[in-house]
Each structure stands twice: as structure tokens, then as C-alpha cells.
């Protein structure tokens with residue numbers, strides 16, 4: 001029987017053994033995603049749990065995920081929010097969206113997650129055009145890396161003062177240190193890291209969680 005819990009749903013130690021586990025909705029979504037060939041795209045369990053607790057800490061009711069994949073982290077965010085909470089989940093691949101939907105329904109949060117099946121830039125622009133600038137509490141950027149800077153600028157418009165933009169993969173397996181001349185992804189992530197380091201519009205924290213997680217808090 002599933003239950004909602006704030007306890008760790010799974011924590012893995014270095015030899016990949018599960019050491020803490022709760023049988024909750026998230027665990028089912030996590031296990032299903034592991035069957036997909038691209039499951040390494042999913043955030044780690046500790047990262048999802050950390051961001052869910054951030055959402056609780058700032059009492060977020062409006063969040064955006066740029067790059068939903070199979071919905072594991074979107075589900076984690078939705079479960080951390082109150083009944084009136086909403087997650088705008090951006091995803092272009094319908095096969096991933098199809099995997100996510102039964103888990104959202106089973107967990108009773110399908111009404112909290114607004115799946116946007118189009119490019120994330122289109123969705124972010126539409127939200128701004130709809131007058132939603134300055135109203136979001138939390139944005140998680142985790143899609144195509146070449147567009148990260150564009151996602152960051154749009155997210156900065158969309159979040160309120162004190163809102164948090166979380167950016168994934170900012171260390172890119174360490175390749176942001178001296179990126180190779182032909183490695184555009186590492187170069188663009190490095191350029192974004194350097195830009196944020198000097199950005200006076202935010203307070204910055206770069207964490208060695210997962211593949212590197214930046215937190216930018218809007219001033």
C-alpha cells in the first residue's frame with residue numbers, strides 16, 4: 001500500500017545498494033524510469049529529496065520544471081506542495097510524458113502537474129506573455145544544455161523576489177574545468193557558471209550534489 005511520506009524513499013550508497021527505502025509513489029516512478037535506456041537523465045534520489053525540501057522551506061506553490069523526462073522529479077515536487085500547488089512541467093518527448101501520467105494519477109497529483117508538450121522556451125515565453133512574470137517560487141532547469149542561459153533569463157523573469165532557480169549538471173562530470181575546444185556543452189555550462197558568479201541579480205550557491213546543482217536566489 002502506498003503512502004505519502006517525507007522520509008527518504010531511497011538512498012543508495014557507493015556500491016549501489018539501497019540502504020534506506022520507503023515504499024511510496026516516488027519509488028514506483030523511480031523504479032519504472034530505471035527500465036528506460038536514458039534513465040541516467042533522471043535526478044538522483046537525494047537531489048530530488050533536497051529540492052522537495054527546498055520547496056517546503058520556501059512554501060512554494062508555483063514551480064516549473066524545464067525538462068521533465070519521465071516525471072520522477074516533477075512528482076517529487078508536486079507531492080511536496082500543498083493542494084493548491086502547481087508544477088508546470090516542460091517536455092518535448094511524448095513517450096516520456098506517457099510514462100509519467102499513470103504515476104501522477106496514482107499519486108493523486110495529476111491536477112497539480114500541468115504538462116506542457118512543446119519546447120520549454122515556447123512555454124516560458126507563453127507564461128511571460130500571460131502576465132505570470134514575478135509569480136513563480138521555484139524553477140528547476142534540466143533540459144538541453146545549450147539553451148540553459150536562455151532558460152535562466154526567462155526563469156529570472158518568471159520568479160518572484162526570494163524565489164529559487166535550481167540548475168542541474170553545472171559540473172558536467174568535471175568537464176567544465178578546461179572544456180575541450182570542440183565540447184560546446186561544457187563550454188556553454190562553464191560560460192553560464194562564470195556569468196552567474198558575477199550576476200548581481202541573484203545570490204548564488206553551487207552545490208556538489210549529483211552532477212553539480214546551482215541555486216540562484218532572486219534578489
Ligand SMILES: C[S@@+](CC[C@H](N)C(=O)[O-])C[C@H]1O[C@@H](n2cnc3c(N)ncnc32)[C@H](O)[C@@H]1O
Nearest residue numbers: 041042043067068069073091092119120143144
Ligand atoms: C535530463 S532530462 C530531465 C530529467 C528530469 N528532470 C528528472 O529528474 O527526471 C532532460 C529532458 O529534457 C527534455 N528536453 C530536451 N530539450 C527540450 C526542450 N527544448 N524543451 C522541452 N524539453 C526538452 C528531454 O526530452 C529530456 O526528457
